[in-house]
Amino acid sequence: MATISDVAHRAGVSTATVSRALNGKSTVDPELAARVQSAAAELGYRPNGPARNLRKQATAVLALIISDVENPFFTAVARGVEDVAHAAGYSLVLCNSDDEPAKEREYIDVALQERVAGILLTPTGDADSAELLARYALPVVAVDRPLPDSTGDAVLVDSRRAAEQAVLHLAEQGYRRIGCLTGPRGVLTADDRLAGYRDGLRAAGLGGSDELVRRSEFRATGAEAAARSLLAEAAPDALLVANNAMAVGVLAALAELGRRPGRDVGVVAFDDAPWTTLIDPPLTVVAQPAYDMGALAARLLLDRIAGARGEVSTSTLSAHLVPRGSSTRG
Amino acid sequence: MATISDVAHRAGVSTATVSRALNGKSTVDPELAARVQSAAAELGYRPNGPARNLRKQATAVLALIISDVENPFFTAVARGVEDVAHAAGYSLVLCNSDDEPAKEREYIDVALQERVAGILLTPTGDADSAELLARYALPVVAVDRPLPDSTGDAVLVDSRRAAEQAVLHLAEQGYRRIGCLTGPRGVLTADDRLAGYRDGLRAAGLGGSDELVRRSEFRATGAEAAARSLLAEAAPDALLVANNAMAVGVLAALAELGRRPGRDVGVVAFDDAPWTTLIDPPLTVVAQPAYDMGALAARLLLDRIAGARGEVSTSTLSAHLVPRGSSTRG
DNA sequence: TTGAAAGCGCTAACAG
């Protein structure tokens, strides 16, 4: 592939002039600039990224480390990030951590080696990862969950409050034995949503012990089993489900047991999705602004990269309840 | 950040020895190697990727250009790609082309500049893109749709045949006026599925004119409008829908018109998704092996990068029909 | 305004 000196030769100028002309730097004689442009075009010249990055000691690449691209919530986050990054001339390296600290560390390491300009991640909560990031002072923005010791900016959702409101909504609809299906202990969003659930029970004067709580992975199959166990052992009349994938499992369990959402068991789940209005009755959800979170996080990161001053910030966006048939008796 | 010569200094050896020790190259005295290792660890040394890439004239990065990460089909492809790439020590740069040729070209350009080792893409069909790829002899594998002039390997699905079988299935179930909702003209998968639909009608002896065909974008909203128009103007008794996002729109239209899938209108849609079994009746789908396509494509690409010999290959995986309630009268 | 030259950090000949 043609190099800058090939272009320089062909245009009859020095490499410095080519560089200046192609980057629109300082003032280059229009005639020379034109010669350079056409020489570059004729040769199909493409500047060598690695060489430029080495010289400039900087790259226009962002790393995005998320749990799983197959989860629609993260996918929407990714899209928000990509749109903003691309508009600013940055590329995105995608990494799936599967919420495993080891994978997360490994990817952070890759990002460090590649000298990416910054990192966006949904932290697993691993302390070593946070330490690594801090040690190299790599610009970082956490999305969906904060980094341990809140190193770095974060873009979060007020899950706890949203969960509380979901429970209050269920209570208003007349449900009395409200259960909760949440994610693994230690995953902050899972714990937050559980805490909000308890807040809601308290606020509704429903007390409630932990017999109505089950945990599983943030996936359909685990949630299906958890729902079965909860339904069989604790006879809840409503369910708060902590994410979209889990909702799939829960609804499947309900269908198999012949229990109709809304009428027999009230259901509210986190995360909206196109299909939630297709089922009968439509699913009441807590909609999170995933795309906006990604976009905001990317903007914050770009600001940091551009050298934005001090104070780590935490932006908490709010989720809102979208009441539909699955939480209405009748 | 520490450089290789910092490490060399600290270990009291030359940079060449550090390089060799850290890369496990040739034979390095165990004692020196150990000194290097600990010096590197103490300094938190991370090799400078851009420098290494420049020197080696190669990167361990793959570009993945897909229509849209928010589409579950592409998301599954992406996951398959990432898993294989990661296992081989490659990173993935993610790009959303939104099926716009201009964006596609732009991203190919970025990939070229960054000197990625290879590209995976779901081609928009743009000829300039294909030419660009060919000109620079960049290893490339097309996924889901072939490149124009079949430059490069491709991993496809036999959409046409799958569509045909879907139609035959509907015919067997007794549907007689089978309609088709497909994507934009010129998008190969859209045209293929339409061709398969016509094959199916012919094979079933149903003749059929184009009054039963509608096109829209591969999205829910466009498909919803298209479905309304088709239902109002041509009175089909069954529908073949060319992708998952469109199915959402079609099902919404049906629900609003009070027409029940299966009983009133048979429905088969491309792409399986977790929610398709949650609706009533469950949706009959043509399931595509998206993850496997991504994984296979990545393997083929890595082979090419490793210098695999000649002949461009086209792998056609098969989709299979998953009959469920939406295509059964009753 | 332009060119010459240095050097980013690394690896790979080539000597020793």
Next chain:
DNA sequence: CTGTTAGCGCTTTCAA
């Protein structure tokens, strides 16, 4: 087995 040295392709002083 180890060190010296020469670039990879680019941007950016520094002089002219």
